[in-house]
Amino acid sequence: MSQALRVTVWNENRHEQKNPKVKEVYPDGIHSAIAGFLQEAGMIAGTATLDDPEHGLTDEVLAATDVLVWWGHLAHGEVQDDIVSKVRQRVLDGMGLIVLHSGHHSKIFKVLMGTSCDLKWREADEKERLWVVAPGHPIAEGIGEYIELPQEEMYGEHFDIPVPDELVFTSWFEGGEVFRSGCAYTRGSGKVFYFRPGHETYPTYHNPAIQRVIVNAVKWARPVRRERPFYGNAKPLEQIGGK
Amino acid sequence: MSQALRVTVWNENRHEQKNPKVKEVYPDGIHSAIAGFLQEAGMIAGTATLDDPEHGLTDEVLAATDVLVWWGHLAHGEVQDDIVSKVRQRVLDGMGLIVLHSGHHSKIFKVLMGTSCDLKWREADEKERLWVVAPGHPIAEGIGEYIELPQEEMYGEHFDIPVPDELVFTSWFEGGEVFRSGCAYTRGSGKVFYFRPGHETYPTYHNPAIQRVIVNAVKWARPVRRERPFYGNAKPLEQIGGK
Amino acid sequence: MSQALRVTVWNENRHEQKNPKVKEVYPDGIHSAIAGFLQEAGMIAGTATLDDPEHGLTDEVLAATDVLVWWGHLAHGEVQDDIVSKVRQRVLDGMGLIVLHSGHHSKIFKVLMGTSCDLKWREADEKERLWVVAPGHPIAEGIGEYIELPQEEMYGEHFDIPVPDELVFTSWFEGGEVFRSGCAYTRGSGKVFYFRPGHETYPTYHNPAIQRVIVNAVKWARPVRRERPFYGNAKPLEQIGGK
Amino acid sequence: MSQALRVTVWNENRHEQKNPKVKEVYPDGIHSAIAGFLQEAGMIAGTATLDDPEHGLTDEVLAATDVLVWWGHLAHGEVQDDIVSKVRQRVLDGMGLIVLHSGHHSKIFKVLMGTSCDLKWREADEKERLWVVAPGHPIAEGIGEYIELPQEEMYGEHFDIPVPDELVFTSWFEGGEVFRSGCAYTRGSGKVFYFRPGHETYPTYHNPAIQRVIVNAVKWARPVRRERPFYGNAKPLEQIGGK
Secondary structure, X not given: OOOOOEEEEEEOOOHHHHOHHHHHHOOOHHHHHHHHXXXXXXXXXXXXXXXXXXXXXXXXXXXXXXXXXXXXXXXXXXXXXXXXXHHHHHXXXXXXEEEEHHHHHOHHHHHHHOOOOOOEEEEXXXXXXXXXXXXXXXXXXXXXXXXXXXXXXXXXXXXOOOOOOEEEEEEEXXXXXXXXXXXXXXXXXXXXXXXXXXXXXXXXXXXXXXXXXXXXXXXXXXXXXXXXXXXXXXXXXXXXXOO | OOOOOEEEEEEOOOHHHHOXXXXXXXXXXXXXXXHHHHHHOOOEEEEEEOOOHHHHOOHHHHHOOOEEEEEOOOXXXXXXXXXXXXXXXXXXXXXXXXXXHHHHXXXXXXXXXXXXXXXXXXXXXXXXXXXXXXXXXXXXXXXXXXXXXXXXXXXXXXXXXXXXXXXXXXXXXXXXXXXXXXXXXXXXXXXXXXXXXXOOOOOHHHOXXXXXXXXXXXXXXXXXXXXXXXXXXXXXXXXXXXX | OOOOOEEEEEEOOOHHHHOHHHHHHOOOHHHHHXXXXXXXXXXXXXXXXXXXXXXXXXXXHHHOOOEEEEEXXXXXXXXXXXXXXXXXXXXXXXXXXXXXXXXXHOHHHHHHHOOOOOOEEXXXXXXXXXXXXXXXXXXXXXXXXXXXXXXEEEEEOOOOOOOOOEEEEEEEEOOOOEEEEEXXXXXXXXXXXXXXXXXXXXXXXXXXXXXXXXXXXXXHOOOOOOOOOOOEEOOOOOOOOOO | OOOOOEEEEEXXXXXXXHOHHHHHHOOXXXXXXXXXXXXXXXXXXXXXXXXXXXXXXXXHHHHOOOEEEEEOOOOHXXXXXXXHHHHHHHHHOOOEEEEEHHHHHOHHHHHHHOOOOOOEEEEEEEEEEEEEOOOOOHHHOOOOXXXXXXXXXXXXXXXXXXXXXXXXXXXXXXXXOEEEEEEEEEEOOEEEEEEOOOOOOOOHHHOHHHHHHHHHHHHHOOOOOOOOOOOEEOOOOOOOOOO
């Protein structure tokens, strides 16, 4: 744990090019904003975007990534399947994955979950309050009883995901819905955390409490140092049939 | 619950054609053996096999199936992707799915789990003892503390699956391994149960306790009668912003 | 499953004696209202109250109870510890237990959970909306996407319970809180379901959707028919040390 | 995480006084052996025993303990109830608790679990193999696919515990049983880990892999730094009824 975590923040980076409002909130892109506060937390954080060669996720980058952060929305379909397969394999081999907001519909999240990952949604500048429902979870470290966001996109239940291994946050929305907004999973030797907030037109990733959750989540998702299990034909460890 | 459950037992049905030993154990195929005891339990049980048109899983058959039982091994790759997609959608919409033995590597199970579903294995005519670890689970109804099978194929940990929502059985093997051998999941509105035993060369599906588990699992996996949730853009249920 | 379930509805029955408003809503007591709709659902439902000898929970009553429903509030401390012990043992032996509303602070619930079972609360005639977060769960059968209660007491997170084995409902409250309001557990061979709504001054148990949930929960919690496991010193099932 | 963890290792310390064989294996008591390797791992580890005043668990000691390790067997009944209550409250407030071996029947474990915590057992000098079933769990860091102990007491299923929040190890025993031997829970703001091995007559706590698991478990169980939630009557965060 003494070594700095190596994080890659992946962003589709399209809204920032198209929508002046988003550009204003995140002048250097959502990826840079997130990488910035991860670096301030002592991590080695690089970025990668959809339009980079191989989406910026070359074998070298993936091999040198302890935890991958994912933000995508408009262009999930443009992410190449072979890159998704490589990312998935890295997760099964132990790399952590933090999926943010509209990443619920990314190929990588859906393939790891096995479900549609559908939900209800609404853009109405409404209040969200994320309640901590797992008070002893390391992802909630330093967070009060809830995080209040004055304006966010609404995501509502039913959220079509497998039952989370650990549910850390549940959101209240002004318009009357609730949402499981902080969901932890293991897949293979890797850990996955889905964190709901972060609509591109709001300054959500500038919120210190939101930043703290993402920092905590990256730490929680770090790879555990052990060999991946052996799979396949196995010799017996004990005599069989008295032979 | 008063209506008879409609079950479709799907079998690859290849070992039975190629291997006289398997033919001897299951003269009419594994599917017929399983459908037989499900019928005796009062269910309406049909069969479907890989070599049937559309693998026997037409839209009509799937629409009329409450619970699908799946046995495959040699020819997972021959199952058409569009059929897998339809089965997956039916599970998300509420159809139950019971995956048996080597079905752990079937396309449908892997796509619903999101992991490799790899494991250790060995064919050595060894003893398996399946211990009940969830004594109040309906799938264990009528079962003693364990089921002992004198000869089975070994499957050993690590079994690369998501953490089961409910773990019902854990196996002990003579050669020194353990295995999570009865694993319950929900996916969308549907339920999935993986049950380990059933290597084709052993008379496992003639064992009354194994039959009882499968009957119980089918009952447990029956669709719950309610509308599938609505997903997509949603109007607020409450006033937002005092407006 | 062909035999009628035998349910005992236990109620403290004090508010009904003291508060005319409660008496008006539940003229024969909350226990009678609940037993009434369970009987309409085909169950054999009796009642028991705090002021009955042995609180109405004699050995005979408990032995003949498949599922016990519990409502208490003012007088948790008056429930005798030896009765609590007997109920707990019956749960571990397989009896189902449905704990309603303020029963979160009952001795029997706290002793089975191991935590404080504390929560936030408020009486402000506010709206509650219970969202189904487990769409395939049998306790949600026949229920829409949510149940709306125009006026209820608020219970808010953090609710100090162990992580539920299955989370079926999550509540939205008008005042800004969320709550895990339908929580399923197993304890020993028995099942426990906590269901939040039911403040004594509101006609919550007259609501058909609430009634349906309780009927479903009782069915879900029915004892599974198998022998309780053996505990204690055990002879080996296999030779040890080649001896 | 930069500050050294403060651990208190509690031991009943009776076998060591009565049984020369145990004295030979643990000349300074099991508590000293465990505290020793925790100190080598950089922790501040003190000890406390049953016969110390207040069992060595004074308010001062508990307040200065991040994680408490518990070993008991013969004299569970001699542990004072008020000390158990204090320890329980500290766990709910965030202190970690590692319960070892025969501690499954300790008052503190049983009161936090809510079940009987009964199991099968046998002393027959038999082999135990603890398989890692959660390959990405931090408690398994640095551990191979399994830990093999040449001789241990057998504990067998059914183990009457609540379903673990996380199951890290499952044991194979030579005599034919399996056991959930590494079980993680949260209770309130605290974490609890039960770890099976450690019969007093075997040198189990001298095994480097067992030591590693306990070191990992203590790190995993460290308190998360945040305020404990507020419980009780709560003012609304939003206007109710348009008022």
